[in-house]
Amino acid sequence: MTASTLTAAQSGTFSIGGDTPVVRLGYGTMQLTGEGVWGDPKDPDEAVRVLQRAVERGVTFFDTADSYGPVVAEQLLRKALHPYQEDVVIATKAGLTRSGPGIWKPVGRPEYLRQQAELSLRNLGLEQIPLFQLHRIDAQVPLADQVGELALLQQEGKIKHIGLSEVSVEDVKAAAEFATIASVQNLYNLAHRDAEDLLNYAEQNSIAFIPWFPLATGKLAAPGGPLDTLAKKHNASPSQLALAWLLRRSPVMLPIPGTSSVAHLEDNIDAAALTLTDEEFAELEAAV
Secondary structure: OOOOOOOHHHHOEEEEOOOEEEEOOOEEOHHHOOOOOEOOOOOHHHHHHHHHHHHHOOOOEEEOOOOOEOOHHHHHHHHHHOOOOOOOEEEEEEOEEOOOOOOOEEOOOHHHHHHHHHHHHHHHOOOOEEEEEEOOOOOOOOHHHHHHHHHHHHHOOOEEEEEEEOOOHHHHHHHOOOOOEEEEEEEOOOOOOOOHHHHHHHHHOOOEEEEEOOOOOHHHHOOOOHHHHHHHHOOOOHHHHHHHHHHHHOOOEOOOOOOOOHHHHHHHHHHHHOOOOHHHHHHHHHOO
16 A cells, blocks of 8 residues: 555544544654754744645644643644644643743643643634643642643533543542543653553553654664564564554554654654554564
8 A cells, every 4th residue: 555545544543532533643743843842843834744744644633732832833733734624633731831942840730721721722723622631740739729620621611631641540540530531641662661550551441542752662673673673574664663563552542653754754654554463563562
């Protein structure tokens, strides 16, 4: 199958919260900003092309955050894709403040989270945010106040579903006392699987698991390594194999590889057509 006919839809679908279907292979917008996730991209026109091409290739799930830029990524989504296709689902986040390139500090005060939700609605051009995620739990603010404010925004119709980022199973259980948690987003990839317990819990409870930094492969992609060898066998790139492994790992997995290049985007989406055998999947899993 050629890239012209292959679409992200071949990765399958998952319904966030049971009522918001998305194509599993999504797109993350963090790399559309400047160095240190700060300021505008070097090539704003290419950033717009990347987003538009993602939709053309069947991507329906876009992950962003108010802190990417800040606001740059959200505004690029609106510029490139608004008015949105009916099947496009945008997830954004709030709870990390920015004071310069590479600097991230959590703030979970209810009034701040509400302000950011309102700004995200405006920057994205939405009447309701499909998935609004607490970017980090603020240890200085009671969890009931942070998640409780998101629950109020949900009751008001400003957000549809609530998610959490960089959490433990215990965090999710605690947050579930105040709201229904539809998604979790943690660092997870073939080479870094510390969130295995969280992934298993998400799968058991039909919670979407959104792995950030999904393409990290470490030494596995080195010449002669297991990922390199298998990639050559499939006539694929190591990144494609890493994505195929994630998609095979769990039906609740929603990888969001990001890039600022249309060419790299095309390569990532081609991973939707890759199928690993049981033996190949086990070989990669055992390599770390």
